[in-house]
Every structure is written in C-alpha cells, then in structure tokens.
Amino acid sequence: MLAKVFVAAALAVTLSGCVIAVGGKHELNDDSSWKKTQQYNQEQINRLALNTSAEDVRTLLGTPDFTESFNKDGETVQVLFYRTHHVKSDGKTTKDECTPLIFKQNKLSGWGDKAYQYL
Numbered sequence: 001m002l003a004k005v006f007v008a009a010a011l012a013v014t015l016s017g018c019v020i021a022v023g024g025k026h027e028l029n030d031d032s033s034w035k036k037t038q039q040y041n042q043e044q045i046n047r048l049a050l051n052t053s054a055e056d057v058r059t060l061l062g063t064p065d066f067t068e069s070f071n072k073d074g075e076t077v078q079v080l081f082y083r084t085h086h087v088k089s090d091g092k093t094t095k096d097e098c099t100p101l102i103f104k105q106n107k108l109s110g111w112g113d114k115a116y117q118y119l
Contacts, residue, residue: 034083034093041082045099045111052108054078057101064101065093077119078103 044060057080058064066081081098088094100116102109109115 035086038083038085041099042084045082045084045101048101048108048111050108050110054080054103054106054108057103057108065098066095072119075104076106078106079116079119 041061048057061080061082064080065083068079068081070077080101080103081095082101083093083097084099085097087097099111100113101111102115102119110118
C-alpha cells in the first residue's frame with residue numbers, strides 16, 4: 001500500500017511539472033510572435049509604393065487581420081488592416097492596433113489613418 005502512495009505522489013509531481021513547463025514556454029512564444037509580426041508589418045508598409053497591386057501586398061504581408069470592401073463613386077474600394085502597433089494587452093488584435101491599406105480598383109491608393117478618414 002505504501003508503494004502505491006509513493007508511485008501516485010511521484011506521478012502527480014512529474015505531471016504537474018510538465019504542465020507548468022509547457023504552459024510557460026507557450027506564453028513566451030506567443031508574445032514574441034506578435035511582436036515580430038508587428039515589426040515586420042511596419043517595416044514592409046514603410047517600403048510600399050502607391051499603385052502596388054492588392055495581390056502583391058497580400059503576398060508580401062500575408063492575410064490581413066481585418067478587411068473591408070465597398071463601392072464608392074463607382075469604384076471598388078478595399079481596405080486591408082495589418083497589425084502594426086500595440087494598444088492593449090488583452091490577447092486580441094483590434095482595428096486600432098492596425099494600419100489600414102486602401103486599394104481602389106485593386107491598386108494601393110494610400111495607407112494610414114488619414115487616408116482611411118478621407119474615404
């Protein structure tokens with residue numbers, strides 16, 4: 001009976017140690033990942049040129065965090081939002097943490113908050 005208690009105690013200590021190690025490492029990777037993505041997006045957006053195609057931007061930056069699409073004055077307008085700056089540590093990306101990229105007729109016509117406000 002004493003042997004069973006000893007084995008159960010050893011297993012409990014071993015398993016709880018594994019859970020702590022896995023959880024702790026995962027959180028560090030998540031923090032580092034969004035920071036790297038954010039920095040990469042900032043750097044690439046700073047290098048963009050007007051009239052770049054939406055397809056080329058998606059190839060460069062990947063899937064946007066948010067999208068909007070609509071017609072205005074007979075033109076198709078698409079807005080892609082990419083995370084570029086940290087606002088709140090809540091584990092969620094929101095539009096206020098993103099830079100909007102505005103495309104008219106599939107060509108980049110502007111980016112940033114001012115360009116978005118002029119729509």
